[in-house]
Amino acid sequence: MTHSITMFMVLISILALANGSYLYPQFYDRSCPQAKQIVQSVVAKVVAKEAHMAASLLRLHFHDCFVKGCDASILLDSGGSIISEKGSVPNRNSARGFEVVDQIKAALEKVCPQTVSCADILALAARDSTVLAGGPNWEVPLGRRDSLGASLSGSNQNIPAPNNTFQTILTKFKLKGLDIVDFVALSGSHTIGNARCTSFRQRLYNNSGNGQPDLSLDQSYAAKLRPNCPRSGGDQNLFFLDPVSPRKFDNSYYKNLIVSKGLLSSDEILFTQNQQTMQLVKQYAANQELFFQQFAKSMIKMGNITPLTGKRGQIRKICRKVNG
Numbered sequence: 121m122t123h124s125i126t127m128f129m130v131l132i133s134i135l136a137l138a139n140g141s142y143l144y145p146q147f148y149d150r151s152c153p154q155a156k157q158i159v160q161s162v163v164a165k166v167v168a169k170e171a172h173m174a175a176s177l178l179r180l181h182f183h184d185c186f187v188k189g190c191d192a193s194i195l196l197d198s199g200g201s202i203i204s205e206k207g208s209v210p211n212r213n214s215a216r217g218f219e220v221v222d223q224i225k226a227a228l229e230k231v232c233p234q235t236v237s238c239a240d241i242l243a244l245a246a247r248d249s250t251v252l253a254g255g256p257n258w259e260v261p262l263g264r265r266d267s268l269g270a271s272l273s274g275s276n277q278n279i280p281a282p283n284n285t286f287q288t289i290l291t292k293f294k295l296k297g298l299d300i301v302d303f304v305a306l307s308g309s310h311t312i313g314n315a316r317c318t319s320f321r322q323r324l325y326n327n328s329g330n331g332q333p334d335l336s337l338d339q340s341y342a343a344k345l346r347p348n349c350p351r352s353g354g355d356q357n358l359f360f361l362d363p364v365s366p367r368k369f370d371n372s373y374y375k376n377l378i379v380s381k382g383l384l385s386s387d388e389i390l391f392t393q394n395q396q397t398m399q400l401v402k403q404y405a406a407n408q409e410l411f412f413q414q415f416a417k418s419m420i421k422m423g424n425i426t427p428l429t430g431k432r433g434q435i436r437k438i439c440r441k442v443n444g
């Protein structure tokens with residue numbers, strides 16, 4: 121019995137390898153043993169100078185994985201036949217941290233030329249950022265390769281918008297192989313980082329076209345937000361997603377939702393639109409460890425969205441452009 125289970129596992133591994141879809145944490149152990157350490161040290165240095173960068177790097181991995189899979193397509197600049205994803209609605213004037221990825225890549229190229237993919241850099245930097253902000257740790261499966269192209273339309277269509285309905289966002293997750301639990305746990309990323317006025321203004325003034333604010337937003341909190349997020353102008357003004365502990369990765373995001381202080385509509389709906397997500401919000405608000413465990417699992421799942429492996433794609437020398 122044990123023997124047949126072992127054989128079965130071996131067979132699964134062979135099939136996965138043949139399919140080229142297999143990521144594993146030891147991928148660079150022989151080819152670039154210092155890889156993880158190099159990524160971690162650059163991220164630590166940058167985050168020590170600017171704590172906000174942890175959030176921005178975490179988000180880059182998400183915006184990468186939801187478009188053509190975790191293949192660093194988000195990092196490509198426009199040029200030749202490539203139209204950069206950096207100009208999409210979710211990314212324009214919002215996605216940041218590209219210079220940090222350049223810095224990590226330059227450090228890696230010195231020690232292990234053309235060995236560590238930009239897609240793996242994003243996955244490692246997301247994990248390191250989470251840990252540096254006080255969140256959970258996990259082993260990052262590695263071996264992703266970098267895309268030869270980008271998808272502006274994919275970036276516009278696949279990445280959820282803050283005013284999407286619950287069903288629309290859940291569908292966008294399901295299309296990527298993620299479920300309702302992943303939706304709730306990964307939204308917990310909004311325990312760190314910022315949002316612009318334009319991402320939630322609608323909730324303050326005219327939520328559903330009737331000139332009324334969103335009543336699922338605490339009205340005294342809304343009153344505090346309005347001066348820096350007026351009816352018009354101030355689009356790019358920044359607000360903390362979690363004003364209680366904006367740079368600390370903890371479970372206060374979920375506690376905020378329970379008291380109607382989720383900043384984005386896409387945050388608050390986790391507590392107001394669905395019984396299952398409401399229960400999960402309550403559980404994560406009551407038990408940070410439970411949130412951390414599920415977050416780590418869901419991040420690994422997200423990091424496994426259709427990676428390029430084997431001989432597909434390439435290892436870019438510079439993350440912003442395909443190799444010439």
Ligand code: HEM
Pocket residue numbers: 172174175176177178179182213214215216280281282283289303306307309310312313314315316317319384386
């Ligand atoms: C569930 C659907 C989601 C929606 C609708 C959403 C939407 C947004 C929006 C609108 C912002 C503010 C952007 C701005 O105003 O410039 C934001 C920020 C952020 N998001 Fe999400 N997000 C979602 C899920 C996720 C996931 C899955 C992650 C990571 C795994 C994530 C990580 C972040 C982080 C860390 C920030 C702060 C970025 C910074 O400060 O630079 N989000 N998100």
